[in-house]
Amino acid sequence: MREELVEMAVKFLLNPTVGRSPVGQRRLFLEKKGLTGDEIDEAFRRVPDSTSSVPFRQDINSSQGNKFKLLACSIHEIVFSFVQRLLVPTMYIVTLYPKVSDHKHILLDVAYQLFKTDVQLKSFASVHPQGAPQFSQPLVESMLTVSRPSQFSWSYAIVSIVLLIFSGAGTSMLLKKLFLPRLKSWIHKVVLEEDDDESRNSKQSLYKEAIKAAKAAAVASVDTAKASLQMLQSNKEEGRHFDVLLRRLGAHIAELRSMSITLQRLESARNASYKHTDQYSQRTSQNGLSNLSKTSVVHRDYPENFPGQMKFRTSGVSNFDSSVRPLSAPPRPSVGQHPNSYMEIMAKIQRGEKPPGIKDIDDSPPNPNQPLPNPQITPRLKPWEIARQQNSFGHTPEKVFSRPNGESRQPWWRRNNNTNGIAEAGNGMRGDSYGLRTDK
Amino acid sequence: MMPVFKTPFNGYSVRFSPFYESRLAVATAQNFGILGNGRVHVIDLAPTGPVINELVAFDTADGVYDVAWSESHDSVLVAAIADGSIKVYDTALPPQSNPVRSLKEHAREVHGLDYNPTRRDSFLSASWDDSIKLWTLDRPASLRTFREHAYCVYSVAWNPKHADVFASASGDCTVRIWDVREPGSTMIIPGHEHEILSCDWNKYDECLIATASVDKSIKIWDVRNYRVPVSVLNGHGYAVRKIKFSPHRRNLLVSCSYDMTVCLWDFMVEDALVGRYDHHTEFAVGVDLSVLVDGLMASTGWDELVYVWQQGMDPRAS
Numbered sequence: 001m002r003e004e005l006v007e008m009a010v011k012f013l014l015n016p017t018v019g020r021s022p023v024g025q026r027r028l029f030l031e032k033k034g035l036t037g038d039e040i041d042e043a044f045r046r047v048p049d050s051t052s053s054v055p056f057r058q059d060i061n062s063s064q065g066n067k068f069k070l071l072a073c074s075i076h077e078i079v080f081s082f083v084q085r086l087l088v089p090t091m092y093i094v095t096l097y098p099k100v101s102d103h104k105h106i107l108l109d110v111a112y113q114l115f116k117t118d119v120q121l122k123s124f125a126s127v128h129p130q131g132a133p134q135f136s137q138p139l140v141e142s143m144l145t146v147s148r149p150s151q152f153s154w155s156y157a158i159v160s161i162v163l164l165i166f167s168g169a170g171t172s173m174l175l176k177k178l179f180l181p182r183l184k185s186w187i188h189k190v191v192l193e194e195d196d197d198e199s200r201n202s203k204q205s206l207y208k209e210a211i212k213a214a215k216a217a218a219v220a221s222v223d224t225a226k227a228s229l230q231m232l233q234s235n236k237e238e239g240r241h242f243d244v245l246l247r248r249l250g251a252h253i254a255e256l257r258s259m260s261i262t263l264q265r266l267e268s269a270r271n272a273s274y275k276h277t278d279q280y281s282q283r284t285s286q287n288g289l290s291n292l293s294k295t296s297v298v299h300r301d302y303p304e305n306f307p308g309q310m311k312f313r314t315s316g317v318s319n320f321d322s323s324v325r326p327l328s329a330p331p332r333p334s335v336g337q338h339p340n341s342y343m344e345i346m347a348k349i350q351r352g353e354k355p356p357g358i359k360d361i362d363d364s365p366p367n368p369n370q371p372l373p374n375p376q377i378t379p380r381l382k383p384w385e386i387a388r389q390q391n392s393f394g395h396t397p398e399k400v401f402s403r404p405n406g407e408s409r410q411p412w413w414r415r416n417n418n419t420n421g422i423a424e425a426g427n428g429m430r431g432d433s434y435g436l437r438t439d440k
Numbered sequence: 441m442m443p444v445f446k447t448p449f450n451g452y453s454v455r456f457s458p459f460y461e462s463r464l465a466v467a468t469a470q471n472f473g474i475l476g477n478g479r480v481h482v483i484d485l486a487p488t489g490p491v492i493n494e495l496v497a498f499d500t501a502d503g504v505y506d507v508a509w510s511e512s513h514d515s516v517l518v519a520a521i522a523d524g525s526i527k528v529y530d531t532a533l534p535p536q537s538n539p540v541r542s543l544k545e546h547a548r549e550v551h552g553l554d555y556n557p558t559r560r561d562s563f564l565s566a567s568w569d570d571s572i573k574l575w576t577l578d579r580p581a582s583l584r585t586f587r588e589h590a591y592c593v594y595s596v597a598w599n600p601k602h603a604d605v606f607a608s609a610s611g612d613c614t615v616r617i618w619d620v621r622e623p624g625s626t627m628i629i630p631g632h633e634h635e636i637l638s639c640d641w642n643k644y645d646e647c648l649i650a651t652a653s654v655d656k657s658i659k660i661w662d663v664r665n666y667r668v669p670v671s672v673l674n675g676h677g678y679a680v681r682k683i684k685f686s687p688h689r690r691n692l693l694v695s696c697s698y699d700m701t702v703c704l705w706d707f708m709v710e711d712a713l714v715g716r717y718d719h720h721t722e723f724a725v726g727v728d729l730s731v732l733v734d735g736l737m738a739s740t741g742w743d744e745l746v747y748v749w750q751q752g753m754d755p756r757a758s
Contacts, residue, residue, distance in 0.1 A: 358476045361501040370540040377514045384643040411487040
């Protein structure tokens, strides 16, 4: 007998994992390792309880510490049986309802896990070939359980708690997922049916109304577009009329201006020719003034074909000019030349020539800060101011302008036929009092 | 006999002095005012005979369109120059010391001047740059500018009673009434269809204003109801250049025109034309009535002559 082989076999048999496997299997393993039957028996003898795997149920003499483990196992068994009983029908129901199909996989997974663990635990629980899913037996026989290794019971407890939680979650989820949606869908279905009917009718009428409104809006917009177009056209026409008016007015104004200017020029030209004849007649006649009327109202008939007559006059007068000039006084520097007519000067300037006699004069103030003189005479009241005062005071009219002292006779500009120099306010003077119509 | 004064240049305006009965100022411009120099004459009527003497003359670089005597200083007068400036002259100083001021602000020709007869401290200038400016002699810059007219302003006239009110006549065919205390015009009278060349207030009724226009007519307006004129005076053959209400008689006014005549009118009478003087042989452009002497009037024209005569007498009588 080889001692070292036996010791090794003993060690092997002491291994808790090995202890879970059947005896025959152990023997077979040792035989494979090359041990003889005697050595195997020796090893078995040395290991206290290696002859047979201890069945779970045959452990009658459980200690106090195993009681908790037994309780956990029992609870686990109860939960599992309950869950198994529920799971199968619920799984069946779940498959029927496609809405829950998404969760079906999860539930199936959960159920499968439960089954797996259950099978594993079952395998732990019984090496007995009778380990078939017999739900009632494990409940009873669990009370007579034999002590097991402590590790199994703790993990067993944890796993059972986890499984409890999972199952609770699963049922709640199932409820939520299955029943509520079912209810909702049923209500929704009913409501939808009603709505569909209504909406179908209302939609049709709405469509009709919308079409009508769109048509009306289109018509209205067309009308407004037409109206705005008309307004635009009328505005354009008005603008055109205004433009025409303005142009005509401008032309009018220009015409009037040119007319007045030409009239002035023609008049001055004619007057120039008149002047020549006048002066000539004055110089030739002794009492030339008697021929001309002065104070009576004179109406001059100006010939209509003005320009022709004027031209004739100027050409005729030029002869006079040369004959008149010697009669006139010798020209003094201050007098200057005989003035040309207005038109001649205008013509000269338009040609660009400067008329003769223009001097360069500097008329700027030699002393811009020259102080103004003190007034030598106090200002007198105006005749109308005196009249106003007299009216308010009710005085009789007085002569304002006293004669210079020592002068008995008035200067020539005071000698007149009229009344004194104060107006009688409010009285309009008659024409005869002016004494103008009578010849002197 | 009525004296006449010959100016070297074409006459544009004549004004009696408010201080001296026998003194006048004449504004003249060379070449009818188109282009050339100008001259301001201060002339005096000789008391002995119908003679007009020149006291002093001031030459200017450009034509003088109007002249006005100061109402506060007896020797000071202002002249409106065609180059847009206003020159202030002191006749008490020699010509070499003159002008004492040159006020250059207008952009175009200054065509009209009027001195305030009641306040006596300020004057207005009317210019072809469409604006009117208010000045005093003691300031080098204008006090205010009134810019509303759309065309040349030909004439301005102070109201004889309300010291802050004046009227302006413009080529835009309107007369505007202004108050210097107000920012803009207080009234617009579209008086004529043509340019309005002159305007003047009635000295005895401060609500009456006369306007003279290119349309040959003179219209009298009441500013309280300016829709319809009080009177329309027709009789001139051409544009009426200047009008002036008499300082001595309520209803009398004098006008001069391009038809070379000077006319006297009484607008309250049916036949308004009460006198006509046709002594000028060119456009009669300036006329004035003396404030100091009743009936004394003066006129000037493009014929380079200045006439001074008594109303009722023949200006050319010898």
